[in-house]
Amino acid sequence: MKEVLKRLKRRNKLAYFSLVALLFLYLIAIFADFIAPYPYDLQNREFSYCPPTRIHFREINGGFHLRPFVYKYHLKDPVSRKYEEDKSEVYFIRLFLRGTKHKLFGVIPSRDYLFGVGAPATLYLFGADLYGRDTFSRILQGARVSLSIGIIGVSISFFLGLLIGGISGYFGGKLDTFLMRMAELMMVFPGFYLMLALRATFPTTLSSVQVYLMIVIILSLIGWASLARVIRGMVLSLREEDYVLAAKAIGASNLRLIVRHILPNTLSYTITAATLSIPGYILGESALSLLGLGIQEPQSSWGNMLAAAIGNLQVISHFPWVLIPGLFIFISVMAFNFLGDGLRDVFDPKTW
């Protein structure tokens, strides 16, 4: 594993950088409650569509501070929702402060935040949404949903794909025919409509956790088929390889043949394909959310935040920061693609 990283760093800087960026995003997602300055569902109607808070070092009268500070915002024009800084008092950005009650990892009650400003000033790094909720905090919270859906979904569908493809290719015969026709049945339907149809089979009144699990299951059920077919083909040809026959001649068991000789040689493909298909899950969740079938408010995901923004063109032109979740989708999807590309090169032992 260490070697793989080293090689990735040496051979493909972009992929390595993507990996670092993704690890950073995941780390942030895990500690979202603590890092975000506000609870994701904390509303502050007074600051509806408040722009990103400007961070200052120099006061209006020329006084310079090493610590960054903000001014309190107040609504100047309620019609066009223009805000103005009230420059009479500075509010320093503080580390490790106590604020509104929230739950760490959804269970541990806590009041601790990594950073923030004291009331009545507000710190909206990426602005606020219609209900005056902090976009930055919601993005961090939404990262949990959007980023984990990819990993969990890919795990499930690759488990299914490897299992079904492996069995199909190794044992062949009628079982192979049956399993592959099933896979083709899944592939016959256009993915997006299948997703909608599957979604329709679940009741609409579900808790957010249930909705989340349901989306993961839907996306994995769609994803396994194409992988199973590729794995089946690879196993089918690997099964006839001389080194597999040699291991068979040695007396190795079926399990050993599959686990030691056949599957490891599909690994470079599998890992690359897994990495490259994670964006599909992230986008799938976004698409469902965009149609209002994904994660429900007040839970946030990058998809449903974007959905809330995209409803109204006026909103986008006046308050462009509502599109920032899209930037995060873009970054993570690109990063997974670069990483997948880099891994493809690195996993070939001939390049070691």
Added chain:
Amino acid sequence: MAKETIVKVENLKKYYSVRPQEIFSKVGQEIIKAVDDVSFEIRKGEILGLVGESGCGKTTLGKLLLKLIEPDEGRVYYQEKNFLSLPAKKLRRMRRELQIIFQDPYKSLNPRMRIAEIVSEPLIVHHLWKNKERERVKELLKLVGLPAGSMDNFPHQFSGGERQRINIARALATNPEFVICDEAVSSLDVSISAQILNLLRELQRKFSLTYLFISHDLSVVGYFCDRVMVMEKGKIVEVEKTEKLYQNPSHSYTRTLFSSIPKIKKNLPLEKGHGQEN
């Protein structure tokens, strides 16, 4: 020289049906008789050659003997037992006695495993040399003339001849009695192939091994084997002692085969301008 029989093959058959061109039609379905009712015996300690043109079923026969592909019919007796109809567990246990060395040294080693893992796999599978696998691997590598330091390298770091040595080391790991050399030297260049042949012969004498030596190269077979079987389109047409066969081939196919060996004739008349035409 009535040596005891080590492997006895009876009525071995393997047919392949080639699919017809049209999907729903049975017309035009062709059956290829890769191995067609083959019976023969291999005697303990001998090197039995198997020759024939490419596509005549030599390799299929070799793989059938070890049940690497399922035969349609037939029996292979080893130690009085029909190897082919053994229950799976006993079959796997029996496999340590019968080994194979493949033709292509680039395909017969798992590219993701280190040499030590490859050579020690038979030991691990059969629970032999427990906890001393590495010492055994060292010993085997020395036996086939490879440095012990190459244990932790990957197959792609070796040349064709070296890889074939690794294959031999793996095949000999469990001290088998009978080894099939399936075109074991065909893909190597002449000097390397001579080295490997000498190694095989040396090992054969040292461990009193029995070889089935599959090859299309008649001169190699003539040099290396005690007896030679000639195969044509899935059937064995002639089995004879090497010298006898080479001096006096009785079957017409054998004669045809032998006439295909390129010979340099002396006093070949040179035609005018012959060399410049091409």
